[in-house]
Amino acid sequence: MSNLDRKASLSVCGGRGFVVAEPVRELLTPRRVRLGESTEVRRLLPNLGRRMVGAWAFVDHYGPDDIADEPGMQVPPHPHMGLQTVSWLHDGEVLHRDSLGSLQRIGPRELGLMTSGRAISHSEESPKPHARYLHGAQLWVALPDAHRHVEPRFEHHPGLPVVTAPGLTATVILGALDGAASPGTTYTPIVGADIALGEGAEARLPLDPNFEYAVLAMSGAAEVDGVPVLPGSMLYLGCGRSELPLRASSDAALMLLGGEPFEEEIVMWWNFIGRSQEDISRAREDWMEGVRFGDVNGYDGGRLLAPELPPGSLKPRGRTR
Template sequence: MSNLDLKPAATLCGGDASAGPVRDLLAGRNVRLGESTEVRRLLPNLGRRMVGAWCFVDHYGPDDIADEPGMQVPPHPHMGLQTVSWLHEGEVLHRDSLGSLQTVRPRELGLMTAGHAISHSEESPREHARLLHGAQLWVALPDSHRHTAPTFEHHAQLPEITAPGLHGTVILGSVDGATSPGATYTPLAGVDLTLSEGSSSRLPLEPHFEYAALAISGSVDVDGVRLEPGAILYLGCGRRELPLLARTDSSLLLLGGEPFEERILMWWNFIGRSSEEIVQARSDWMEGTRFGEVHGYDGERLAAPTLPPVPLKPRGRAR
């Protein structure tokens, strides 16, 4: 999914992970994507820019799109990152400049590694389910892999973890001994957890990872902090397990990874290391070079927003 903000802020991220466990509850903000979709943007956040290599999280829905076109995100570019499409309800049709054409369904992994350059579109199929509910996430690529050739992966079957009253689907990386088949380039963890009302669990964690949790539905206490849709709870590092108590039937995403030490500059749909890189990427997209072409989408591709009149400046990872 694209960042459709017409005046995107430049964000320099990296370093500065908390040394130990914390319970930092951060509110998201509502952002409109096009004419028909509104999302809750949870990362980057005024209080936290990254969690491991996870650098962007939008949660959308559940939206009733029975009489609507649903998601309609025109072709747009990416570089220096991976996109993760994750659904609880509905379907998203992915097209990209590699020629990929794939419908992603609930709890299937659609993973696009942009690398040096790629473009893609995302849309609800013409005949689609009544509800659309899911998340779009980005993972920053380390310097050693950010110029890699672009790829797209679709995994319909993912490893699962279970405990009384808890079911988990491992999206990326490893959680509780289960490892996703999706490609990763830094030590990472991403799991979708479903909990039954009244259930109590303790999920094993990696103490050298930092973690954050966001509720997709319902109400759940995460290490004693009530979490409901619309906020993200940053948990810091140094934990070996995470207590969970479901107040209602609930689902949440737990994201984690080794603190990302590199400083990265995010603007619009690009991740680079300098203002000059971002300027060049925007020019390449507008001139129709480097990012390829998405075939089959019924509509025009997105134009890049106007760059600010001064060089993009560092803003820090957390504040």
């Protein structure tokens, strides 16, 4: 999914200077962003004061939206560089097209994973006809410098491993949780899991104390380490945890996001992740000139134009804690 903000700002993200080394309970509120005519998202990352969680660099939560009489998601062809996109649905479907020639319907709790590497472009839309409701999350994972120029690829994994406990079912989206590993390709130590809790459930989820974590509330009423989380909010948890207490007062759904703190500092603007403003400027120029990112065939409409770069310059800073 694209960042459609027409006044996109440059952001310095990553580096251990942004990491909280001990357990915390930092509740993040979203910023509302329009995507096209009928989809509004709640943007949790990047957030004021919190730019990344491990390699997770971008988190949008959308829905549940009643799109029975609406076109639903309509995101025209747009570019990506230096990141992976993770498409995750609870309701509805998304039709993915990309410049590699991929054409794939992604359904609920199926992993759509696109590695942009050096350059790719794609579109996303609700199929015609489509289900009444659309509810999901779109996330980006920053690629480390050693892998940010890899060849682009797209993966679709309809069957993912599941971890169960009384009142809890956790689907492993990326990385590994409690011995279960996702088939999705990763380039840094990371975890993403979709957690379903039954009404009245209480559970303790095993964690890696070397990872930093956050929990995105998707639906229902739940408490994470004693903190109530409402749908569309995200609780940042810091590092140093070996387990996470969860409790649900109704059926609830959460997303656990975590990973080893991202050592490198990155520059993120619009739909690009680089290491310098020069990286970003060249990517924008290439997209506007129609080179490097390829063409998306089959989408009924034109491609997105890049916004203007903000004035001034920005370079990654040091990584000291």
